[in-house]
Amino acid sequence: MTLSTMLSTMAAGMLRTCGIFALTLIGSLPLGMVIALLRKSKFAPVRFLVSIYIAVIRGTPLMLQLLVWYFGPFYLFEWSIRGWRFPALILGFILNYAAYFAEIYRGGIESMPVGQYEAAEVLGYTRTQTFMRIILPQVVKRIMPSVTNEVITLVKDTSLAFTLAYQEVFSLAKQISASQTSFMPFVIAGVFYFIANYAVAFAMARIEKALDYYR
Amino acid sequence: MIVEMKNIRKHFEGLEVLKDISFGVDSGEVVSIIGPSGSGKSTLLRCATFLETIDGGEIIYMGKRAAHTDESGRAVYVHHRELRQFRAYCGLVFQQFNLFPHYNVLQNLIDAPIEVQHRNRDEAEQTAMELLKKMGIADKAKAYPYQLSGGQQQRVAIARALAMKPEILFFDEPTSALDPELTGEVLKVIRQLAEEKMTMVVVTHEMSFAKAVSNRVIFMADGLIVEHGDPREVFENPHEDRTRQFLRVFDR
Numbered sequence: 001m002t003l004s005t006m007l008s009t010m011a012a013g014m015l016r017t018c019g020i021f022a023l024t025l026i027g028s029l030p031l032g033m034v035i036a037l038l039r040k041s042k043f044a045p046v047r048f049l050v051s052i053y054i055a056v057i058r059g060t061p062l063m064l065q066l067l068v069w070y071f072g073p074f075y076l077f078e079w080s081i082r083g084w085r086f087p088a089l090i091l092g093f094i095l096n097y098a099a100y101f102a103e104i105y106r107g108g109i110e111s112m113p114v115g116q117y118e119a120a121e122v123l124g125y126t127r128t129q130t131f132m133r134i135i136l137p138q139v140v141k142r143i144m145p146s147v148t149n150e151v152i153t154l155v156k157d158t159s160l161a162f163t164l165a166y167q168e169v170f171s172l173a174k175q176i177s178a179s180q181t182s183f184m185p186f187v188i189a190g191v192f193y194f195i196a197n198y199a200v201a202f203a204m205a206r207i208e209k210a211l212d213y214y215r
Numbered sequence: 216m217i218v219e220m221k222n223i224r225k226h227f228e229g230l231e232v233l234k235d236i237s238f239g240v241d242s243g244e245v246v247s248i249i250g251p252s253g254s255g256k257s258t259l260l261r262c263a264t265f266l267e268t269i270d271g272g273e274i275i276y277m278g279k280r281a282a283h284t285d286e287s288g289r290a291v292y293v294h295h296r297e298l299r300q301f302r303a304y305c306g307l308v309f310q311q312f313n314l315f316p317h318y319n320v321l322q323n324l325i326d327a328p329i330e331v332q333h334r335n336r337d338e339a340e341q342t343a344m345e346l347l348k349k350m351g352i353a354d355k356a357k358a359y360p361y362q363l364s365g366g367q368q369q370r371v372a373i374a375r376a377l378a379m380k381p382e383i384l385f386f387d388e389p390t391s392a393l394d395p396e397l398t399g400e401v402l403k404v405i406r407q408l409a410e411e412k413m414t415m416v417v418v419t420h421e422m423s424f425a426k427a428v429s430n431r432v433i434f435m436a437d438g439l440i441v442e443h444g445d446p447r448e449v450f451e452n453p454h455e456d457r458t459r460q461f462l463r464v465f466d467r
Contacts, residue, residue, distance in 0.1 A: 119313035123327040137317045215361040
């Protein structure tokens with residue numbers, strides 16, 4: 001295998017990696033907010049269920065969770081899992097990352113001084129207006145460093161897709177390395193991940209800078 | 216009467232903070248509330264502005280009842296949608312300003328008028344600029360709160376409350392978080408509002424200000440109104456020992 005075919009095969013794998021990354025963020029960033037709000041629900045059973053969910057997600061390896069989502073339907077219900085690989089993968093990633101984002105959001109929301117809520121209340125804002133106009137914009141700024149951390153971790157965590165034999169860049173690196181008895185694929189994969197994270201860090205720094213107009 | 220508070224009771228976890236407080240404020244009046252910390256002054260303002268719910272008593276704004284005590288002795292409020300109307304009658308200026316840091320000064324002043332009162336943006340901006348001019352900070356319209364001094368921030372907070380066109384404005388120790396050299400500029404604008412016959416209730420530790428500006432003074436201690444009357448009378452010839460004892464501390 002020439003270096004250029006190796007590179008183009010792995011570039012295709014990197015595209016799939018980016019697919020997992022993007023879909024996970026699109027799903028988990030908003031879902032995390034829903035979970036964070038449910039965790040503050042007035043309805044005790046909802047709060048309880050959400051705290052169990054977060055405890056289970058944080059208390060077990062993502063690799064295990066991916067296997068459960070993929071093989072669970074077959075072992076539990078004897079359903080066919082043909083075509084289920086990619087949906088299971090994305091489901092596992094989204095549900096896992098949403099739990100972590102939910103905790104980041106919760107921390108951000110709870111760090112808001114009570115005076116902001118009171119000022120909004122006296123001015124007659126509804127609860128929804130208070131959250132959307134006053135609290136959320138400030139929470140976003142406060143949690144950016146933690147979110148950046150999590151997003152960078154996600155870039156690297158996408159490699160866990162190899163457990164479901166999904167052909168993203170890490171799976172391909174392992175396969176090509178074994179078949180070609182070459183160390184090169186790992187170097188290429190490492191460079192790809194590093195470049196991806198460099199881009200992520202750059203983008204996040206831009207966002208943080210854009211939010212820097214107030215303190 | 217703009218507001219009437221009758222037989223207000225409030226407790227926090229077994230501690231009685233307000234024990235049967237009654238007072239009213241007429242249109243154009245300035246009432247100062249003084250008293251030692253922990254006497255319930257701030258709680259009273261928070262009850263009047265609906266940040267806290269009362270345990271018993273009656274709150275009446277503009278002749279309309281916002282809360283009363285039912286047969287079982289519990290305080291009952293009007294439905295929360297109706298309560299929003301009552302909220303519109305009163306403004307509150309906090310000790311800690313509580314400006315919205317992500318909004319510039321102008322946005323702080325126009326957001327609620329536009330979003331809550333559905334007023335026209337141009338009109339809201341015009342009103343806001345007039346208020347800022349009055350507060351002497353028109354040049355700060357585009358500044359963010361962190362760029363302002365404490366005194367300027369508090370003047371923005373006063374303007375923000377006034378932008379809602381309330382019937383009455385409550386002040387909760389408006390100068391207590393300020394450096395001494397900055398209290399003057401805030402007291403000056405409150406005095407100016409008093410001259411314009413804005414109805415105000417001011418919880419304060421600034422005794423000379425209370426004496427000079429208010430029509431009436433209420434002295435509170437231990438959740439009760441100990442003395443209530445003409446500022447001259449209360450400050451120079453207090454009837455109660457408790458009042459004398461409190462005022463002596465300030466004379467020293």
